Amino acid sequence: MFRPPTIGGRFPKPSPTKRQMTAKSFGRRWRFSFAAFLCVLAMAGLSSLLQSSRAQASKLVLISHETSTRGIALDSVTLKREPFDPTSEVSWGNDNQTRIMLFAIGLDPKTPPSAITANAEDGSNKTYPLTVEYVGPVPEQDWVTAIVVRINEQMGDIGDVLVGISYQGLNSNRVRVGVGHVGDGPPDDVGAVPTPGTIAPPVGASATAGTLTTSDVQTIIAQAVSAAASLNRAVTVAVTDKEGNVLGVFKMTGAPATTQFRGGGPGPSQTPSPITGFVSVGFDGTVVPAKLAAISKAGTAALFSTRGNAFTSRTAGFIIQEHFPPGVDFKSGGPLYGVQFSSLPCSDIKVPGLPLGLSGDPGSAPVYKNGEAVGGVGIEGDGVYTVDRDPTDFDQPIEEVIAVSATRGFEAPSLIRGDNILVDGIRLAYLNVTGAPNTATIAFGSLPGAIDPLFPIRSAQPSQFTAAVVGGIAGEVDTHFFPFIASPTVTANSLTAADVNTIISHAAQQANITRAAIRQPLGSNARVSIAVVDTNGVVLGVFRQTDAPVFGFDVSVQKARTAAFYSGANAATLLRGAGFGSYVDRAAADGLKLDGSVAFTDRAGGFLHRPFFPDGINNSQAGPFSREINEWSVFNTGLQLDLIKTNLQTVSSGGAAPCTSIPGLPNGIQIFPGSMPLYKNGVLVGAIGISGDGVDQDDLIAAGGGAGFAPPVNIRSDQVFVRGVRLPFLKFPRSPNL
Template identity: 40%
Template structure:
């Protein structure tokens, strides 16, 4: 076995180790020119009349071998021995191949000022990077959009779009999404599950979502079936400049692997715009691929490398994928008893049982009027209805319906229900729960106490920093209703967002220390979990991170309020009964304004339906908070932002005004 003792070198390892002990706890732009996509297979009849579920397609073992062989051959042609991973749509790792001579490790980018205190300048097994890239390609994509790790790079950086000429613009629309699908998440399933549920998803990622080019989605007969990830150059970073076109060998290797499983050209990221900017899909094109695609896996396996086992993720074998939407995949159509919306999908345990059935709040010991099951149902069903009327931002063809995942939690962060549309991107499942829990946590009376009592001084300092910044000694004690848009305002490396020369928000790192591997409180809360998990994968530690992120105190046996980490881009609001916080709703999977609208109107319409709950009183909302800057300029925090003319069935404008 290779010596893994050097996986955590540099100051980052020292910082991770300290946190574990004290808190337990590429370049460029350009489009692709892919070969023509396969003709899509016939799609099934919609079950509920509004959405058509994806056709039942899955990667076979021969498909996985073909993808691997094509990537291996391209890596050979380029002289870059690599680690190549393939996953299915719900994150099951179907095969990991290590080529002879491939680098054993990869390293994340370091902090600009050298102060690497989060996930910066961390060295880890290369297999982890390949898997994270494959998961990202699969999770960010759907039948209406094909995104890559290059797309992810564009939308998570401190300026959008990232380029030397765009300094001063706001941060990426999905700033912070890289810290989702975390290996500690209590939502994510784990490899090796017993009881016939081995293939249920969504599975976790060893590094969260990747922003390093070299991860692409895989489609079969026009249906999303998985992703491929390549780790070969030892550098796990992001693309800081979309104005040039990279010659990235990892991306070419991944693209070669997709031959016959390419994303349909009509839905690739470069066909989708956000705020007038075209997203990026790949700087590699088939015109630049060096191989023809006829490689034989049988001839390569054992001669130029071999399949390898990855602790916590895969055996040293090729496995067939599971068809998304089937019981075995962990995501299926709901029953009439589970949701009245007949298009609704739910998470399942592989044996027919809904993993997150609708239920009443669990927080009666600390909340005198918990959410009832009927209230939770009303909010989720009304939010689903809003989604089904909404025009999508990130889907093609134009005027498609939005597709998202919706989660509701109580004040303890306990899940009271999760519902999805049939083809919502998988990443939004974990993210919608992160968003809901984040809104509930920061709006609650205990936020300052629980953060301030943390064993990590780094985490503790975010409380006084926030109070000083807001000039409010009572901040984080339940006096302000924080949406995730507001939390995002406070979590950017410039405040106001993007304005160069301004100080960072109080939940962020200073810009001199910032990169996508270090976002502030978000990364600080889970760095111990990430360090423990990478030590487990490497074989250096026999103990994996527990299935609970952050080092917050328990509010129930084995449960804290942020079990899968926090999220810092828009799409959630707290839920109130009068002036009393009772929970929160989180939405993820489409444009951030659409996510905001669905959560806000879902809470409002659900409350109107049952007559007892709703959005935060206007006097408590974060958009009543005014921050005075050093030059005496004042800036108001945000609460939500709803899109213009968002519905397909009406031309109504300003749909959130006055609510």
């Protein structure tokens, strides 16, 4: 049985007039601390810690969270996690300094506390000695030792410190702990990684984008085709890996060769060109090859899904319409309104992109192996590329039924499915399928149809990302945008590489303590992509936290570029020069000059880009950047689509072009929240964009990253009124931190 430590003899007798910590109460607290420790380890990845503990036994290792170098640490009295107040409500004899409990591997629990030294280094490189007051075992966990240290009296609200211990000439790794607040600390030690060693080195070799094998791909396709044949339907099936790389396309005999855009909104469909398949305004009526729709559906399910959430193209369609939930009047637009025009084939960020961007057309499902998101499958066969305008009718499209059959044996864990995730109290859509065919699977070589020669069967492709640790947070980078760089346009106030590292580090640290909105289990932290650009839209750095949804990588850059563009002095001139003067005129009629006098976030820009203004208020005029509601659909949003349409047609026809003709917007703009323009000495120097979790969380993380670089209050968009309505700037979630 665990015997609580005896510490009363080391402290004077408690005064009866104060709340004090005695040996007896410490013992009770320690038992609770043990329980809390196990809970924390469960969140940090207990199984991986156990697996590597023996390998670490010859080292002195302080345990960190699985995805960052932040230490597993608890206030030894309150059991709260960081940040830790320097002083405690509980008096420990002659002092009331807070005691922090850390956990180590490779240290004998019988080691005398006096034999161990500990210290902490703050952001100014000042070092503080920490007194070690207790060393002991953790009940039923003989691989780990508990250590209690006292915060130094000179440590106030100093933010992050790096804490390490030493014993008999062995120095541990140093873990990050927040004192007073989280952030503003020193950089991680060179080569520092989350411990005990389950995360790859700071920049490692590329892995593959998931673990789908050629046999897996053939099985998924065979199950889809067999189900379709049993239903007497002919379809096209596409499979992608988790980063959207196409792993195979199969067209059944008799499957429709094309499909037509029909956004389902009140906007009219037009007759497409018999040569190009495109229409003159928007995309409604456009005809495209069916295989492109199947690929975009599969890629959407893959790019949206993670260990913490599984989404489909139906989920996407549910969150991009003019009201949320769709069909409910006087509700604001979907939280990801506009995301359909991201991860485009013309993007300079997400390579490869999806041929039609992200899809809202039901008929896809994510692919999982052992709880890990590894890809997606998309089905096209009804000749219509659309969104579900009435989610209340619970229609069951044949494409979606076949997608469910395709993923038999590759299903997402039930807990993380979209229909187990609520946003603003609204349960998200996932799949409208109550029963899918479970017929005998036809042998792959006997399937009725053929593999598309442009998309042969293959296994998961090399990943776009390599492992990295930034600001103590584990994640991934694309080496095209790493190491972080300074703005190539050098001015007295331009962003330096150190600025970019600080901004991205602070954003990652904020994300690591921000309560996620769309991840299970509840209590998970947000996982996002973070991008910083300069005033010309040049990418200075992008960082993706471990398991952040891949779609956010492109979107975070779109958001940053959009905020920098709208906040710049030349926005009106550039738009007019590119042929979009009508939008400039409409904005000017609303008192918006687009001349750099207003600091716009994407929340503000998106507010101006809705078919109702204010957002969601039926029977009102459209915002200055949107189509009016009688013309609007998800495929005819206004300026966002008009900017990319011509060049997207060029790329879709086999040509090469950036997404827009405006140099600072090569992957298009984004119109849902999660960005902030950045300023130094009152001068615009760039913007930060965040994407991957709830949009309010994205705003909060953007603000955390941009701390010290925020725009002057008097020019923020929330100081501006349009048609008597105050524009928004940022919106934060209630009780955001874990």
